[in-house]
Amino acid sequence: MGATWTGAALLDQSVFRAAAARAQSTGAPTQLFDIEKVAEGVFAAIARPAALINCNAAIFVRSTDLLVVDTHSKPSAVAALVAQIKKDITPKPVRYIVNSHFHWDHTQGNPTYKKFAPRADIVASVATRRLLADNGPQRLKESVEQTQKSLEEMKAKATSASGSDKAYYQRMVAEMTAYLKEMQGYAPELPNITVDRTLVLQDPAHDLHIAFRGRAHTAGDVAVFCPQKRVLATGDALHGFLPYIADAYPAEWPRTLYDWAQFEFQHVIGGHAAVQHSKDRLYHMAGYLEEITDAVRKAKQAGRSVAQAQQTITPATLASLNRNGYGDFVAASIARYYPPGPNPTPAGILSEGVKTNVAHTYTALDRA
Ligand SMILES: [Zn+2]
16 A cells, blocks of 8 residues: 555544444554464465555465564554564564565554564565665655645544544544654654565475566565465565555556466465465456556546546446456455545445556556
């Protein structure tokens, strides 16, 4: 997800509001992740919806230490996950952190891991390190400014709303206020090991291949493949939401996914939403990307504007969304794992998502 996904308009959702109300009524601290065992020594930390979205983490338990993929949107999320890992999985220390790509919701916890494990190495692709070094400070500034704006809107709504709506807005205000506070004086931490194609970490427990195979959701997405456990951790190049195309290379993305499909995996820990247990959604997502890219390119070549393209390219016209239940699958994932906005019906989620995808693809097609 990119910086704009902090938008307050995206945060109204009945399930989330009800959960917020429940949490408030019990006074229980809100748990950020659900830990799920994927294979022997491989776990997924599935992020629950939050005002400032967190990514999932993939946790690979090695013989004496851990490799963790992705570090969420804030230091406190890493602190919470480290405590949960110690309690529910293992006391082994974190040795490697992988940034699947440069987005804020996957990298802003880097410095916190260095606090818990000063000797840990942070691994990313060459492009991800460069993007973090070049764009990191500006993206952080945008994310903080967007959150400040959203916070003012949430405060106004918290004052006028009642019942479970009020509890929801109060929780948004509390989470956003806490985020802004913890990001004051924040100093980013860059990856110190870069991968240009494959880095293999050998270990008696299982090997891990950190692989870059071309541009996709960003210029630098890597996958982490565990051959013995047949698990692939994919960041946002493959997950249960609609693809996020703002920083993407949509004409190259499917090819990169087909390359990843060569790995012999059975389980996918994506950057967001539930663990997948087949390669099917890889092909469905690639097919959707191919179709929307082709449709947007044709609209652009015909001289249509973004708004005109959004009128003609819709969930109904995209066969890839209507085959194999792919559209229903992503709508359900977004409803469950991402507070999806003021119109949380599956149809509303898909039409808003496709609109955003069309606009981003329109721009991304010109990206060199
Ligand atoms: Zn993300």
